[in-house]
Amino acid sequence: MQTLILAAGQGTRMRPLTEQRPKPMLPVAGQPLVAHTATAAIDAGASRLVLVVGYEAEAVRSFFGSEFKDVPVDYAVQDQQRGTADAVRAGATKLDNKPFAVLNGDNLYDGESLAKLFDRGPSVGSYQVASPSAYGVLDIEDRQVTSVIEKPDTPPSNVINTGAYVFPAAAQGWLDVDSSERGELEVTDVLNRACEETAVTAVPLNRWLDVGRPWELLEANEWKLEECRRQINGEVHADAELRGPVIVESGATVDAGVVIEGPARLQAGATVGPNAYVRGATLLGPETTVGHSVEVKNSVLMEGATVGHLSYVGDSILGRDVNFGAGTTVANLRHDEAPITCPVKGELVSTGRRKFGVVCGDAVKTGINTSLNAGVVLPGGATTAPNETILKSAANRR
Incomplete structure (x- = not known):
């Protein structure tokens, strides 16, 4: 499975820790956060990694080089951070015309769950939370995702989108999306297109953590x-x-x-x-x-x-x-x-x-x-x- 890892953002919610380094390079148990993401992907079967970099990109390049854990690594540059779909579009220039996975470089995933995600693609990683209104919520019928709804007042479920995807090869042509209400190009629009074009499976993740704020960095280290x-x-x-x-x-x-x-x-x-x-x-x-x-x-x-x-x-x-x-x-x-x-x-x-x-x-x-x-x-x-x-x-x- 060729795998895009998004690691270009500035991590403004993590300031001041990211004033001089990209959030995915913050330390977790002796390695950069994004190294744990990459390791989980490799354990799940990633055959090639493409890291999408931008802010303080050299720190990411210096750590990974051209190979990580015997898996080849390539890089794509997102010059302006205009959203996740824009990041995937930058990375897609490095992909073969085959299905591909997308992971967030500031998230932690367990490798066993990612293996199921890779195996069942097209798919999206799902996770149950007590208060889903703060997330993108998955509308699911018979384990198939019909759509993702961003921060709904009345959520259709308590199952949220974790930002882990396996898209069909055709999705490389679906990346020219319109700007969202917050002015960004969202990969969730690509997911909604995938739900219209094909069957997308919701794959529950056993363990997942979005490391966006300082106390979540503590939680990542605890894990x-x-x-x-x-x-x-x-x-x-x-x-x-x-x-x-x-x-x-x-x-x-x-x-x-x-x-x-x-x-x-x-x-x-x-x-x-x-x-x-x-x-x-x-x-x-x-x-x-x-x-x-x-x-x-x-x-x-x-x-x-x-x-x-x-x-x-x-x-x-x-x-x-x-x-x-x-x-x-x-x-x-x-x-x-x-x-x-x-x-x-x-x-x-x-x-x-x-x-x-x-x-x-x-x-x-x-x-x-x-x-x-x-x-x-x-x-x-x-x-x-x-x-x-x-x-x-x-x-x-x-």
Whole structure:
């Protein structure tokens, strides 16, 4: 199955983490998000990958090269991000005149379900949700999709479109669609055309995640770190204690008095301790530092991030080269235990999570004894003064 993976978007809902990198290249359990998409596709039977790139395209090209897991990789460029149908049209120039799959490069899929999707094409991946009105909803009769309806007030079902498709070869000629109400060229119009021209099967996905907002990046890491198996290749002090599925890559160091409760992954160059505590689904990226008497819980620290000493970081995402001053403390729970809210494109949105900490763009620096409230977002390059308390996000804080 020749497979298009859409990886050209700017990921504006994921800002500030995507200020300098494409969303599909954000880290999930030690690999870029899109690498998990590509791996699932290959496990399902993808014979060739075509990655549609645009924003910060070189990062994607550098990671994949011309081959990934023994499967050839080609690239197509979407110069302007005008919608998913436009992205597929860019990628179609690289396809043979055969059926083809389309996957979103910022989604996670289980390989077993994708194999069924590939086998039963023409098909669309489906998933049941409690509140379908926020999605494209599939109208289904006898397991055949008759149409997809975007964000209906009265949904015909609770089964939504996951953005995973297998189209017939003829669909390569159906990509000149009209702009939607939101001014984009939508691949769902191609799906509706396919429903008119042929039988399209709804294939339930066992597991699926659309990683569009920062807390969903945490959820993605939770999913993929749970799949890791214990592997110790780095240097671990005899007085450290590693519990459960912990990966310590070659070049990573765990000092004396450290306790790590998996699932956790320490990438090359990461250092922990002495006397630090790492727990929950935690990813410590390359060259990160978790120092003396620091606790990190259920968090992602990207390349070069440093939490030097006497600090607490919970349920948070720290971008590249973030530096937390001594005594920096992150709050991750409201007193009323209601879901934490977080700003997305200027609007407060519920994360749906009882516990959620902070999101820091690249090169954020905090002064000693800084307190950060739950749900705070700091843009890249932001700084705080010693003893400062940050209660609300500030997009222009520097």
